Amino acid sequence: MNSSSSHFILMSDPSRLYTIIQSDLPAANGIIHIIDRPITNSLPNGPPRDERFADKTIGEILRKDGKFNRFLSLVDNCGSPPPLHGAGPLTVFVPTNEAVDQARDGSILYMLNDAKDKLQELLRHHVFSQAVLTVDELAALSHVRTMANQLVTISASDDGEILLGEKGVRLASTNIMASNGVIHMIDGLLYPPSILPILPHRCDVIKSKVTVGPCVHCSYLHETQCPEGSVEMVAECCKGFYGPDCKPCIGGFQHPCYDKGTCVDGIHGNGSCSCHSNFKGIACHICSDPSKHGDNCDEECRCVHGVCDNRPGSGGVCRRGSCLEGFSGDYCDKKATPCNVDGLLAHCHIHAYCTHTGLDYK
16 A cells, blocks of 8 residues: 555555545544545456466476567577576566667667677566565565665556566556566566666766976885875767767767768767768768769669669668659659450569460569
């Protein structure tokens, strides 16, 4: 029960929130609280359990359904995965595919390529290895200590939803039972404090300068200290980061501006891209010549009767929906022509004609 907000939930159904309208009404044999809805016993056994793969380990279940793909990919490529095939008991918080995709600041790619120790710590922080905790048992706890030896706090929102961590990550689906534990899907990532910041964004510089201090006898030089102001810390962003918060440049700090331009980085930079010749756009992602395409924007576009898709990796096709009336195809080079006396039309290349035999045409 939350006395400050006059709300409470039942452990048998933590998703249902009750509001106290009037409290502490005295009676001869007790106290009465008036609430906004009747308490029903519709869930005597707690929230439902998904036991379709209850005979499989958590590691095996992750390979059974595409909704686990992003998390499974991290597990497979981290170098030292958590023991998801072990004996348990395990409670594993699996981020949805969308949750992993939302980490678009380059941190996931950075950990996969250059900081697998941080990725391993991140994955361990999604595993509680002391008990199998269903959602109703989670609701009774204030925190759990994960395999990363760090705490994940557990709280409830105003509408009774369970929230994990400081950012309030919500449960997307719960109680997916396994032979060695249980899976709860969550709509965000749980970041252990020990790996933050993930990206190497700050490159502060210590600067020294010569200043005049008080004179002392030579025998006391070893006891003197440099005067105040002779050494200072200057805040700087690492290469590929910009602004007071040192955010990564567009394209990521390892490939700023997608290697097609120069990022205005540094603590006083604004993160904009100064594009190389042949490129333009906020991320240098478009060829400056509307008739060119290719990695270096030096290949002629092959679009015939439409507008060229002048992005470097487009393949020189036409922009979708840009074909002139009567033309079709990736290059707007096909035209509907009659194939027989019945008026059957087929889309053929402008330098070809349609032939018809029976029900087939070419």
